[in-house]
Amino acid sequence: MRTVAGLVTLAGSLAVAVTIGPADIGVGDVWSAVAAHLGGGPSRLTPIRDGIVWNLRLPRTLLAAVCGAGLAVCGAVMQSLLRNPLADPFVLGVSSGASTGAVVVVVLGAGGGALSVSGGAFVGAVCSFALVLLLSHTLGATTDRVVLAGVAAMQLFSALTSFVVLTAADAQTTQGVLFWLLGSLGGADWNDVWLCLTALAAALVVCLGSARTLDAFAFGQDAAASLGISVARTRLVLLCVTALLTAALVSSAGAIGFVGLVLPHAARALTGPGHARLLPVTALTGAVFLVWVDTLARTVLDPQEIPVGVVTSLIGVPAFVLVLYRTRRALR
Template identity: 80%
Template sequence: MSARAALLTGGGLAVLLASVAVAVTIGPADISPADVWTSVAARLGLGEATLPPLRDGIVWNLRMPRTLLAAVCGAGLAVCGAVLQSLLRNPLADPFVLGVSSGASTGAVAVVVLGVGGGAVSLSAGAFLGALLSFGLVLVLSHSLGGSTDRVVLSGVAAMQLFSALTSVTVLTSADAETTRSVLFWLLGSLAGATWDQVLLCALVLAAVLAVCLGYARTLDAFAFGEEAAAGLGVHVARTRLVLLSATALLTAVLVSCAGAIGFVGLVLPHATRALTGPGHARLLPVTALTGAVFLVWVDTAARTVLDPQEVPVGVVTSLIGVPAFVAVLHRGRRKA
């Protein structure tokens, strides 16, 4: 199993690097893999800057940060889904089950439509603060109801509905047509405005959260037998749940604040990856991250090119792919059962 896990991880990393290199070349401008390498090598001090400024700008300032942000978001959402499905013992759990996405949407709308912050708060900052507010509400509700796993899920659903309603009311009553269109496009998931600062922020948070989750890998394995069994094995159930819920909520909040709401990545990919790695989280989490990264790189590439010059929100494409994929996963699980 160790050799298999190493093979899957190494193969996934190779596929991810190849996907990023190829995806950057796809688009209206004629960019070759050699152009991509020349631009990247020049930035890393491994070669001379021989590309024309316009072509170099397309590679380094437009396509590369967008492609890398797609990879980081895909990896982060998939890891969060894998952790939440095990922690909450719910195969339908995903990063948005905690209401984080809805809270982020409300925060972003408050900044763009209502002008909260007086221009000093950006859309991403507003989304992040809204996500944290929503998660805080979920923690308070679930704790007041006893703090069990099903109460966390129900509290997340309640927060999701509350903040979704607040977002809808704000947009419908306060925004003009153009603002409404731009906000709705962002709410459906968009990587169009990706910057290197966003890539760095999301990558650092992903690395930290992934390290925490890997540190709890054996504990997550114990949760497969139920909370009582985990407690019998010496697991501090309440503390573990709080740490992992907080870590996944933080990562989801950062990703949503930069890319909007992108669904189904954290719901479908962990199920598909378990078929390759088995249930052990020390193997599952790294491979799930790589699978999610590759998946979203190609989804974003399709979203920005299939209907060129019109761009399709990434969340729409993930839903179109995710629904039939999720049905296939469910049927496969039923046949095994």
């Protein structure tokens, strides 16, 4: 029932969010444009208004929904896998690696024009995760050492990013890079939507198939192993799935913080700890949340746009303090 309600809320949020902006567009106009592009007959909109809906607002709003769902799901999986309520998708250093890859392409011109910002970000994210796997394997892949390896990779790539940004030739380039690093959906197109949606669908299939395994991890690695679960293999598979999904999302939208940290706790309050119910509700909660955050970010100071990551941080920090407070009470 909660999943159905979430789907209805998400569909309504998408339809309404696309109408919000300087151009006067209604929900009926949105459905008309979508139907026309899906083969349902000619659109009743003018070419300009149709382009605003189909080429600008709709892909951006859909990408916000996909990124919100994906980051929230990754956060839920990481919190269960590492048995840490404060874990999020960026704990493996993926966002820092993506940032380094992006600024290397923009500032240093790596790839000779053949590699886009998104491509460079994805390569950097994968390199960062590979370093985490190497370090954690060298140290002995316990959950604590995985987190420590992630922190080390995060600090390394953050330092590299800062160094590259300082070498930027002009202030305009630096400003553009910093805006992307804070999270931005302004450059969204249909290629980004399909890429991230495919990655999200594949990750959801794997994570939902591992729902009972994730439930067992809540009782500790020893308990999971006693149930016949291959702890090392399962952890490696789920870490790779969440890291690659996070890399795809960050490469398209930049580093949008706090979604993967806070939203799983909100969904867990609605469904309980069982992952078969938790993961779908977490995905829908994250999708609806980021759709409205992005709508706020692009309209509140119109025509100036606020980076999405700034808005999620302003909302997420108080929620994070609440999570810390509840965690402290639970440990007493």
